[in-house]
Amino acid sequence: MPRKAALLFVTALCSLGLASCGGSDDSSSGPLTVYSGRSEELIGPLVSRYEASSGNDVEVRYGDTSELASTILEEGDNSPADLFFSQDAGALGALEKEGLLTELPADLVDDVDRRYRSRAGRWVPTSARARVVAYNRDRVKRSELPRSILGFTDERWKGRIGWAPTNGSFQAFVTALRLLRGEGGARDWLEGIVANDPEVFDDNEPIRDALAKGELDVGFINHYYVAQARAEEGADYPVEVYFPPGGDPGSLVNVAGIGILESSDKQEEAERFTQFMHSREAQEHFARDVKEYPVAAGVAADRRLVPLERIQQPSLDLSNLDDLRGTLTLIRESGAL
Amino acid sequence: MTTAALRRPPRGLVVGAVAVAIPVALPLAYLAYVVAQDASLAWDTIWRDQTLRLLLRSSALAAAVTLGAVAVALPLSWLVTRTDLPGRRVWTVLVTLPLVIPSYIGAYLMVSALGPHGLVQDLLAEPFGVQRLPSIYGFFGAWLVLTLFTYPLVLLTVRATLARLDPQLEEAARGMGRSGWSTYRTVVLPQLMPAIGAGGLLVALYVLSDFGAVSILRFDSFTRAIYASYRASFDRIGAASLAALLVALMFVVLWLEGRTRRRFAYYRTAPGAARRPQPVRLGRWRWPALAFCATVTLLALVVPVSVLVYWSLQSVAGDPNWSEISSAAVDSVTAAGLAAVIGAVCAMPVAMLAARYPSRLAAVIERVTFTGYALPHIVVALTLVFFGTRVALPLYQTLAMLVFAFVVLLLPLAVGAMRASLLQVSPRLEEAARSVGRGPLAVLRTITAPLAAGGVAAGAALVFLTAVKELPATLVLAPIGFETLSTEIWTATSVGFYERGAIPSLVLLLISAPPLYLLTTRHQP
Numbered sequence: 001m002p003r004k005a006a007l008l009f010v011t012a013l014c015s016l017g018l019a020s021c022g023g024s025d026d027s028s029s030g031p032l033t034v035y036s037g038r039s040e041e042l043i044g045p046l047v048s049r050y051e052a053s054s055g056n057d058v059e060v061r062y063g064d065t066s067e068l069a070s071t072i073l074e075e076g077d078n079s080p081a082d083l084f085f086s087q088d089a090g091a092l093g094a095l096e097k098e099g100l101l102t103e104l105p106a107d108l109v110d111d112v113d114r115r116y117r118s119r120a121g122r123w124v125p126t127s128a129r130a131r132v133v134a135y136n137r138d139r140v141k142r143s144e145l146p147r148s149i150l151g152f153t154d155e156r157w158k159g160r161i162g163w164a165p166t167n168g169s170f171q172a173f174v175t176a177l178r179l180l181r182g183e184g185g186a187r188d189w190l191e192g193i194v195a196n197d198p199e200v201f202d203d204n205e206p207i208r209d210a211l212a213k214g215e216l217d218v219g220f221i222n223h224y225y226v227a228q229a230r231a232e233e234g235a236d237y238p239v240e241v242y243f244p245p246g247g248d249p250g251s252l253v254n255v256a257g258i259g260i261l262e263s264s265d266k267q268e269e270a271e272r273f274t275q276f277m278h279s280r281e282a283q284e285h286f287a288r289d290v291k292e293y294p295v296a297a298g299v300a301a302d303r304r305l306v307p308l309e310r311i312q313q314p315s316l317d318l319s320n321l322d323d324l325r326g327t328l329t330l331i332r333e334s335g336a337l
Numbered sequence: 338m339t340t341a342a343l344r345r346p347p348r349g350l351v352v353g354a355v356a357v358a359i360p361v362a363l364p365l366a367y368l369a370y371v372v373a374q375d376a377s378l379a380w381d382t383i384w385r386d387q388t389l390r391l392l393l394r395s396s397a398l399a400a401a402v403t404l405g406a407v408a409v410a411l412p413l414s415w416l417v418t419r420t421d422l423p424g425r426r427v428w429t430v431l432v433t434l435p436l437v438i439p440s441y442i443g444a445y446l447m448v449s450a451l452g453p454h455g456l457v458q459d460l461l462a463e464p465f466g467v468q469r470l471p472s473i474y475g476f477f478g479a480w481l482v483l484t485l486f487t488y489p490l491v492l493l494t495v496r497a498t499l500a501r502l503d504p505q506l507e508e509a510a511r512g513m514g515r516s517g518w519s520t521y522r523t524v525v526l527p528q529l530m531p532a533i534g535a536g537g538l539l540v541a542l543y544v545l546s547d548f549g550a551v552s553i554l555r556f557d558s559f560t561r562a563i564y565a566s567y568r569a570s571f572d573r574i575g576a577a578s579l580a581a582l583l584v585a586l587m588f589v590v591l592w593l594e595g596r597t598r599r600r601f602a603y604y605r606t607a608p609g610a611a612r613r614p615q616p617v618r619l620g621r622w623r624w625p626a627l628a629f630c631a632t633v634t635l636l637a638l639v640v641p642v643s644v645l646v647y648w649s650l651q652s653v654a655g656d657p658n659w660s661e662i663s664s665a666a667v668d669s670v671t672a673a674g675l676a677a678v679i680g681a682v683c684a685m686p687v688a689m690l691a692a693r694y695p696s697r698l699a700a701v702i703e704r705v706t707f708t709g710y711a712l713p714h715i716v717v718a719l720t721l722v723f724f725g726t727r728v729a730l731p732l733y734q735t736l737a738m739l740v741f742a743f744v745v746l747l748l749p750l751a752v753g754a755m756r757a758s759l760l761q762v763s764p765r766l767e768e769a770a771r772s773v774g775r776g777p778l779a780v781l782r783t784i785t786a787p788l789a790a791g792g793v794a795a796g797a798a799l800v801f802l803t804a805v806k807e808l809p810a811t812l813v814l815a816p817i818g819f820e821t822l823s824t825e826i827w828t829a830t831s832v833g834f835y836e837r838g839a840i841p842s843l844v845l846l847l848i849s850a851p852p853l854y855l856l857t858t859r860h861q862p
Binding site: 033039040041042059060061062063064066067068069070071073074075076078079080091094166168199200201202328332 | 385387552553555557561564565566567568571572573715718719722723726727730733734809812813817818824828831832834
């Protein structure tokens with residue numbers, strides 16, 4: 001009897017499989033295909049609202065930003081994606097450099113502050129985030145913090161720092177450091193931090209949580225991780241953020257953004273989707289739900305955040321943050337990876 | 338006395354095995370192609386000090402986990418097959434169950450339970466004032482977690498062999514006055530070596546390819562360097578050259594395993610049916626034996642499942658999306674089920690050739706099928722992206738493609754199980770059938786297949802259990818909207834909602850129960 005049951009099971013599976021394999025395959029009239037490195041949690045509700053208001057279908061493949069960018073790089077001209085929604089400027093820069101992104105129309109580019117967009121006009125930001133020094137206020141006094149992120153190479157920070165050398169935002173920061181302080185300056189900083197025996201993490205969130213638990217004293221992360229936890233945990237939450245002043249590389253402002261693939265045959269549709277992400281509705285969503293800084297439609301940031309204008313960010317063209325290969329070499333050579 | 342004609346493999350078998358090996362070897366072709374794009378850059382990447390250091394670290398971890406897994410699995414398998422251990426059948430299932438816990442979930446749960454300020458420390462902090470547990474991060478934590486969740490691979494292969502060993506040999510040894518331990522060492526252990534080798538091989542290669550557990554436990558491994566190449570700089574050439582090095586290491590491990598395969602028969606030659614051996618009476622030793630089984634079960638099963646249940650209860654209060662979870666369960670079963678069936682079919686000619694007609698060609702084919710299993714899943718996924726968009730566009734990102742990816746990743750699991758069961762079927766039966774004029778395919782159908790059916794089922798079950806928890810290839814290659822339990826778990830945990838990932842994780846464990854049952858009840862003495 002079990003053999004008969006197994007046979008039945010196999011037959012059922014195979015027919016199920018065939019049914020799903022034989023799905024219709026229309027490319028030009030089908031739905032808009034988005035590869036999103038931003039989470040479903042964040043983008044899903046906006047996509048549904050866009051579908052309802054525009055009457056067009058959107059299909060989203062969610063994944064890790066850099067793995068999706070690597071996928072698009074392998075796919076080349078045959079990519080099923082029409083549009084890439086990236087978590088950071090670096091991945092967009094990599095696609096731009098390979099000539100995979102199309103030039104965007106002026107009205108789309110002009111929606112946003114010129115500081116935060118691609119110089120070649122091939123991708124636009126959708127929201128911004130700041131690098132911060134996060135610290136546990138029970139273990140570190142604000143007055144102890146150095147004026148610049150470069151000060152953390154001092155020996156008294158030994159064994160107290162958390163960082164994530166494989167994280168895209170961190171690497172964008174190192175690229176900025178190279179642009180602002182030269183290769184030598186960036187190398188000195190990396191080697192100085194490595195000498196201070198930092199705890200290595202894969203991502204920002206575990207750094208924040210380790211800070212909250214008092215396992216670490218300071219960590220280099222993005223502002224919204226702390227803002228989100230604070231909104232949930234209330235005023236008792238022991239992690240604070242610090243923006244090193246005076247255009248310090250430690251206060252870099254980076255963006256999430258969208259690029260449209262040159263190989264897409266739905267350019268107009270993709271532009272409409274991008275426009276929607278700049279609408280008041282979408283920008284308010286980013287500001288309220290993720291505590292990021294809005295970049296378009298005159299929407300204000302969460303009032304508990306340090307306003308974007310007050311952050312003394314370094315002056316930098318974000319398009320230049322795409323030289324990650326040099327950064328990675330430097331990070332590797334310094335022994336951080 | 339076999340004639341040359343009988344020793345030569347049927348042509349259909351060779352064609353079948355080659356037809357399986359070629360698509361499964363696609364990652365090799367991809368790596369060669371990418372590395373050739375800029376050979377000097379690839380060379381530079383390989384010759385960094387960093388590369389060698391990471392390779393040594395990962396090899397050390399793989400060796401330590403393999404030894405640990407054997408050290409846990411060997412006594413366990415003996416206890417549950419050959420002794421009067423109380424509750425033997427229940428223990429058999431309990432000690433195999435950790436196999437279904439994905440190592441990335443296991444690692445996360447271990448950190449939550451045993452990490453700094455984790456559940457265990459919180460429990461101990463009040464009454465005992467424990468401020469700090471020994472650190473779970475780094476080499477020790479990675480070793481512990483990977484050992485706990487991979488030892489069942491050794492247990493399964495060793496237990497199957499132990500259950501079928503002819504007791505006559507042991508009885509003869511005892512009869513000649515050898516002690517129990519001496520008999521075990523000189524008679525039983527040598528016969529178990531191929532099973533230990535086969536299970537250990539799967540463990541070692543799994544550890545080399547694992548990314549999830551080592552990254553959560555902050556152990557800087559070789560796979561982390563490969564992922565970092567993609568993540569940090571979209572450096573496919575660097576990543577591919579490191580992956581190629583991993584393939585080279587895989588061949589070294591395969592060579593080591595080959596040395597455990599002695600050339601002697603594993604099938605019975607004497608007339609009569611295999612008898613069940615008399616169970617060893619444990620006597621007073623049953624208490625330490627029970628304590629051992631209980632400790633392993635506690636660490637590898639009770640701790641992680643308790644955390645999952647605790648979080649699930651919290652998440653039930655938050656009104657989970659049951660329809661989403663159940664549709665994810667259907668998608669998981671569909672993809673993993675198809676992979677199990679197709680994987681078992683593909684494994685047949687390879688296992689048959691390796692077990693019955695050992696030759697250089699058979700060895701090459703069998704080893705090549707390990708490529709996908711030994712590589713980080715993202716490398717295999719990108720291989721299929723590369724070939725899929727260039728030569729099989731209509732199939733790209735369809736369910737067929739995903740199932741194919743699972744087969745490339747997991748084929749050795751099925752081949753190993755089948756090969757082991759084929760080795761226990763006497764070729765004399767097949768030879769007898771051929772000598773009365775049956776064709777090779779008829780013999781395969783009427784003699785070999787029915788006798789090796791257990792191995793086929795076991796191989797399919799192993800593929801199912803592993804495919805159902807696969808993540809990186811699923812994210813890239815599944816059809817859009819095809820959401821499995823593992824992608825559900827990823828969706829929840831990647832934005833920090835660990836509680837929300839708990840229910841899909843538990844459902845994943847439940848789905849794994851039937852194939853696991855199949856695996857553990859087979860060869861039950």
